[in-house]
Amino acid sequence: MTIRTETEVDHFGNTTRKADLGVIAGGPLGYDDERITTTTYAHNLDRWIIGLPVEVNTTDEGGAFVSRTRNEYDNQAGGVGNRGLLTAEEAFTDAGTGLITRYLYDAFGNVTTVRDPEYGSGGHERVYGYDATFHTYVETETIKVGNGSSDLVASATYDKGGGVITSSTDFNGNVSTYQYDSFFRLVGIVKPGDTPGAPTQVFEYRPGDPVRKLVYSYSPVGDLALSVSAADLVVSEVGVKSREEAGGGTFDIVQITDGMGHKLGTIEEGATAGQWVYKDVKRYTSRGQERDSYLPFFGGSPSFTQPPPDGARVTCFLDALGRKVSCINPPETAGGARTATRTDYLPLVTVLFDEEDNDPGSDHFNTPHVQYQDGLERLVGVDESIDGETWPTRYAYDLLDNLTGIVDSQGNRKAMSYDGLSRLTFMDDPDRGIMSYTYDDASNLIQTEDAKGQVIVMTYDGANRILSEDYLDAAGIAPDVSYFYDEPVTVPAGDGSMATSSQVKGKLSRVIDLSGAEVFSYDARGRTAWKIKQVPDPFTGVLSSYQFAFGYDSLDRLRTLGYPDGDSVGYTYNARNLPESIVGGPGGHIISAMSYIASGQLASIAYGNGVNTAYAYDPRLRLRKLDTVGPGGAGLIDFDYTFDGASNITRIDDNRAAVPVSDPRHNTQVFAYDDLYRLTGVQYPSLGEGIAYSYDRIGNMLGKTSGIVHDENDLSITNLGAMSYGG
Structure with missing residues (x-):
């Protein structure tokens, strides 16, 4: 089998032509995988500007259009001035239609304005402001919404000596601050609701020297404390402390890497004092390739230690190219046999054997999935084996790698078409029939039409957010759905009072549709604080309001949920950051307690009605046993589960x-x-x-x-x- 790629370069080493000719001899399937890309460049030899692409054309082997991009520099069509700044980028949907994005710059070469192809119809513009000292740091970003809507403005401040952001202000004026040590490493993030003395997140850095057995610990201001480690393996650690409640304790995580930068695992705070959870623990080969991946397990210290020799793990073997050829699972049962998967690699063919395919004693032995690739490394076929027969599925692509066709093993065909920007324009589906899609110049979907001739028309604002959907049906409602942003809305709360939404700049504030309306309000972190669903009275048509309220902690976990009838539930979490109980209902608890195994799967759950369920798992973390007992201890469920090698x-x-x-x-x-x-x-x-x-x-x-x-x-x-x- 032969795959061929040809490349041509100019005198400056720029690639001017690349011909991906795909499979030219010996392929197992027929391919259409020839793609030709040609690039022309603009040069200004006086300024030694020699590598700016002016036009990039992609065609098939016969020269038919696939895609085209045309660039303009320093406002000079086809050339380049003294600065080499990209001022216009034109992307073509077909051979003759180009959509232009424009860029404006200040005297220092910074992008100050970006205008998308819909610019001129209101909005569709972003403006950037830079610091007055170094003209380097973006201090403001303004989104022009247009059509009478207020601009959306975000800002930031910097430590100009270190080049780091010290604060950011969102569209609603909410400020987050950032703390650094003397090395300008991030050591703290303070989000709205928290304080500099008790930041939302704290980061601690402890680099390790495995040769000299030294650990370097730094205070938040960068002061060094040097210690000698007695551990067999000295690692580097980054500690992350996430605030649970404002001014309260933290949920702690330690991220572990070795001297080569390999991730060795993560150690998380456990549910009980002194308990830690080791997750994503890895071991590597001498070539730095992942070999062993351990299932989560409990430990007694946040200091990393080597996993136990008999720890449950998946062990993978790789070939010389770094591809996995076999993976061995943890035992099926405690102390039992270990199943394995296998992958065979042939030229442009991959044969996948799961645990049952790989077991001579299984009824499914030697029934692998076979995958085929073309010369552009795209999946073009899958063969499935069943009862001695082969059932093929085939896939086709255009030369932008968009999926254009599927033929299943019964001969059903699905076809898709795209334009030069890879936007889906047509689909012929065996289930849905023929669908067509239309876009505006900013690539927003503005119309769909289905096989029954049903048309939906969409509109957008200057920030490319959807404003309306019109179904163009016999009802004559125009539009059928409307979306509103940025402006607060005052509506009845449903309890006799009025509610006004807040923190809505840059957010969806209201939706009006055929079922009524929905209004949203947010907190200073952008989380939904409440929403009011309004539905029309079936007799009078007057909208009735139903309010839902949400409360959160510093870790952004949902803590309270209020319902329109005044009921509410509360959520508690254990020290491991997993749900522990749901408070509410006539008995005081909906769920009174939950416990977990190391992987985070449920070990037990106690319901508010006195029913208790216990879960047990096999070494591969598959459910092995399920026991549920009633309030008096009566057995309600007592199930044992058995699995095959493929689960x-x-x-x-x-x-x-x-x-x-x-x-x-x-x-x-x-x-x-x-x-x-x-x-x-x-x-x-x-x-x-x-x-x-x-x-x-x-x-x-x-x-x-x-x-x-x-x-x-x-x-x-x-x-x-x-x-x-x-x-």
Whole structure:
């Protein structure tokens, strides 16, 4: 097999022509993967400006248009002045239609204004202001919304000596400040609601020297404390402390890297004092490639230690090119066998064997997925194996790498078309029919039309935010949906008072649609503080308001949720930053307690009604056991789960003592799958019956048959018989 790429350069080393000729000999499938890119450049030899592309054209091998970009420098079409500043960029949707973005500069070469292709219709302009001392730092950014709307202005201040931002102010005037040490490393972020003495986030740096066993610890102002480490492996640490409540404690994380910059893992604060959670722990080969990836585990210290030799992990082996050829999972059961995946690489073909494909004792042995690539490394085909047959799916692309066609294994075709900016303009879908899409010059979607001729028209403001949707239907409502931004809205709150939204600059403040209206208000961090849903009275048409209120902590976690009827619930979190309880309801708690294993999966949950559920997992963190007991200790659920190597559930055993095997409520189930892991059968040993399923090549269910009698409204829900599909 041969893939060919040709490159031509000019005397200055600039690439003037690149021909990706794709597969020219020996490919397994027929390809259309020839792409030609030509580039012309502007030069000003007096200024030694020699590498600015003026025009970039992409065509197929026959010269047909694919894409084109034309650049203008120093306001000189086709050339360049003495500054080499990009002043216009024209992107073509087709061979003759270009959309121009323009750039203005100050005397120091800074971009001061950007105007998108819709400039001139109101807005569509961003203006940047720089510091008066060095003319380097962007101090203001102004978004011109246009059409009578107020501008949106954000600003920042700097430590000009260190070149770092010391504060930022959003569109609503809310200020966040940033703290640095003497090395100008970020050591603190103070968001609205927190204080410089108790920042929202604190960062601590502790570089390690593994050769001399030294650890360098710095105070927030950069003072050094040097210590000798007794650890076998000296690592570098970055500590992150995130404020939980204003002025309160923090949730602590330590990020670990080695001397080569490899990420060794993250250590997070645990749920109980002295407990820490090791996550994303890695071990690397001598070539710096990831070999072992450990499942999360508990530790007793925030200081990094090597993971235990018997720790549950995924071990991967790589070939000389760094590609994974095999990955071995943790044991299926404690102390049990380890399953593995395998990947075979051939020229432009990848063969993927999952755990069942790789097991000679499995019914699914040697039924891999085969993936095909073209000469541009795009996925062009997938072969699936089932019952000795091969079911192919094929994909096609244009030369901008947009997906243009799908042919499934039953011959159904889906086609898409795009313009020169990779915007979807046409789709012929077996389910939806023909769809067309139209855009404005700023690439906002302004019209869609479906197979039934239904048209939706959209409009946008000068900041390219959607303003309206009009369905152009017989109802004649224009528009059907309206969106409002930036301006506060006053509406009835639903309790006899009026509510006025705040902090809405740069935010969606109101939506009016066919169901009524919705108004939004935000806090100083941009989080939704409340929303009011207004729905029309079915008799009078007058809008009735229903308010929802939200409260947060410094860690941006939802703490309270208020409902329109005055009810509310509260959320608490454990020291590990995971949900612990939900307070509310007639009993005082909806959920009174939750606990977790190291991976963050639930270990137990206690409900407010006295019901308790416990979860247990296998070494691969798959649910192994589920127990639920009632307030008096009565067993409600006692299930054991069994999986195959590919993590399909093969059996659920009902162990409830109060429900013997002879009881129709006994819920032991045994599952069977085909080679694509579609459920083909379930057996109920207590009934001596089961349900059988069959499918076509693309996953549509063709049949559901059973001898189990289970009717609802005189219709069987277990024995549906044969099914067919149109289209």
